[in-house]
Amino acid sequence: MNFHDSERIAGILRNEGYTLTEYPNSADLIIINTCSVREKAEQKFYSELGRFRRLRKKNPSLKIAVAGCIAQQEGVSILKRFDHVDYLIGTRNIGKIQLMLEGKVTPLNIDDDPEYHLRTLPAVRSNRVSAWVSIMYGCDNFCSFCIVPYTRGRERSRDYRDICDEIKRLADEGYKEVTLLGQNVNSYGKGLEDDIDFPGLLCLINDIDGIERIRFVTSHPRDLSERLIDAMEELPKVCEHIHLPIQSGSDKILKLMNRGYNYSEYIARIELLRKKIPDIAITTDIIVGFPGETDNDFMQTLKALKEIEFDGIFAFKYSKRPNTSALKLPGHLQDEVKSERLEEVLVLQDDITSKINRQMEGRVVEVLVEGPSKTDRDKLTGRTRTNKIVIFNNDKLLEGILVNTLIIKGNRHSLYGILS
Numbered sequence: 553m554n555f556h557d558s559e560r561i562a563g564i565l566r567n568e569g570y571t572l573t574e575y576p577n578s579a580d581l582i583i584i585n586t587c588s589v590r591e592k593a594e595q596k597f598y599s600e601l602g603r604f605r606r607l608r609k610k611n612p613s614l615k616i617a618v619a620g621c622i623a624q625q626e627g628v629s630i631l632k633r634f635d636h637v638d639y640l641i642g643t644r645n646i647g648k649i650q651l652m653l654e655g656k657v658t659p660l661n662i663d664d665d666p667e668y669h670l671r672t673l674p675a676v677r678s679n680r681v682s683a684w685v686s687i688m689y690g691c692d693n694f695c696s697f698c699i700v701p702y703t704r705g706r707e708r709s710r711d712y713r714d715i716c717d718e719i720k721r722l723a724d725e726g727y728k729e730v731t732l733l734g735q736n737v738n739s740y741g742k743g744l745e746d747d748i749d750f751p752g753l754l755c756l757i758n759d760i761d762g763i764e765r766i767r768f769v770t771s772h773p774r775d776l777s778e779r780l781i782d783a784m785e786e787l788p789k790v791c792e793h794i795h796l797p798i799q800s801g802s803d804k805i806l807k808l809m810n811r812g813y814n815y816s817e818y819i820a821r822i823e824l825l826r827k828k829i830p831d832i833a834i835t836t837d838i839i840v841g842f843p844g845e846t847d848n849d850f851m852q853t854l855k856a857l858k859e860i861e862f863d864g865i866f867a868f869k870y871s872k873r874p875n876t877s878a879l880k881l882p883g884h885l886q887d888e889v890k891s892e893r894l895e896e897v898l899v900l901q902d903d904i905t906s907k908i909n910r911q912m913e914g915r916v917v918e919v920l921v922e923g924p925s926k927t928d929r930d931k932l933t934g935r936t937r938t939n940k941i942v943i944f945n946n947d948k949l950l951e952g953i954l955v956n957t958l959i960i961k962g963n964r965h966s967l968y969g970i971l972s
């Protein structure tokens with residue numbers, strides 16, 4: 553979501569005549585788009601901001617703006633604490649950037665713009681094959697650890713006509729794949745006057761010529777309806793992959809997290825997904841060291857990973873976030889305990905992912921070619937419908953084309969293939 557916001561900030565400024573530079577030294581304007589989902593991201597921002605102070609000393613006409621979740625959360629205190637920051641742009645104020653730079657609105661823009669979801673903003677996209685498309689903003693779930701409802705505000709869905717028009721334009725420009733973005737895509741449509749829900753939206757996008765693949769993130773397990781699973785099964789362009797954050801395997805912790813499901817309900821969703829879409833890849837998010845997590849609770853998470861065998865996971869140490877209700881829970885754990893648990897989770901999952909990827913050896917899979925591999929420029933890279941990276945030899949550029957590859961080696965992070 554933040555990455556795509558950056559693409560849109562770049563899109564707005566390109567229309568104003570700005571060009572992007574990779575080198576901060578040669579920039580007239582630096583916009584730092586920030587994330588505050590975990591403390592580590594915040595720390596990164598503050599150290600980066602310190603580096604930019606030196607640049608500003610060298611070049612006093614350089615303008616510096618802070619955008620995104622930290623700007624939203626900290627507001628005017630950033631302008632007060634850091635005299636080299638000129639502008640603040642909150643998560644729902646991107647569209648005002650040019651007015652702000654022209655001095656037509658104040659340098660502090662963090663109000664909740666209730667019309668934000670009605671706007672389609674331009675974007676400079678980093679990938680020429682696969683595009684992100686926001687379908688909704690904000691979140692009403694208030695998981696007890698999560699800052700998103702406070703930084704991104706209440707849940708609002710975009711009009712389906714605007715979404716489809718944007719995707720049709722992307723198809724005309726040659727994009728083959730779209731990833732629909734929202735904090736909780738399953739609740740798309742809530743509050744709209746039109747009678748449309750997320751499976752209905754998928755149906756409409758499936759009919760857009762030129763788009764070959766549809767992905768979406770993120771789904772909340774509580775709201776994953778059978779209707780959505782049926783749509784995934786029936787609509788040919790919807791890819792066989794779902795990112796379904798479980799967070800913990802312990803019912804006690806899930807309750808404290810205010811997730812709205814227990815482990816057996818989560819498993820029931822997984823079973824239905826695997827029954828209806830046998831080849832589906834399932835990935836998840838895990839938080840270790842949530843307040844009150846005992847050894848036994850943690851064992852439940854390890855057990856869940858072994859039982860479910862996810863294709864991949866993102867695992868994080870619980871991080872204290874301002875405003876969130878988990879802050880006040882008893883039993884906050886020491887960092888060493890969290891680090892040990894994180895390590896254990898990652899080691900276990902590495903084995904599981906390696907095993908699953910090895911099982912791909914000998915299979916022929918469809919790959920959407922994205923371009924040269926970052927690690928080996930002589931090779932091409934792309935993704936399977938199940939969102940696994942495939943690297944393969946080819947001297948002809950096939951960017952944006954669907955090819956079949958035979959997988960000859962399955963590693964932890966990627967698959968190696970040959971054209972078949």
Ligand code: 5AD
Nearest residue numbers: 697698797837838868869870871873
């Ligand atoms: N601490 C650790 N991880 C967090 N996440 C969200 N908030 C926190 C937090 N306070 C993780 C969750 C979520 C993912 C995007 O980030 O796992 O699914």
Ligand code: SF4
Nearest residue numbers: 691693694695698700
């Ligand atoms: Fe945060 Fe929960 Fe909303 Fe996801 S569903 S953005 S974890 S509050």
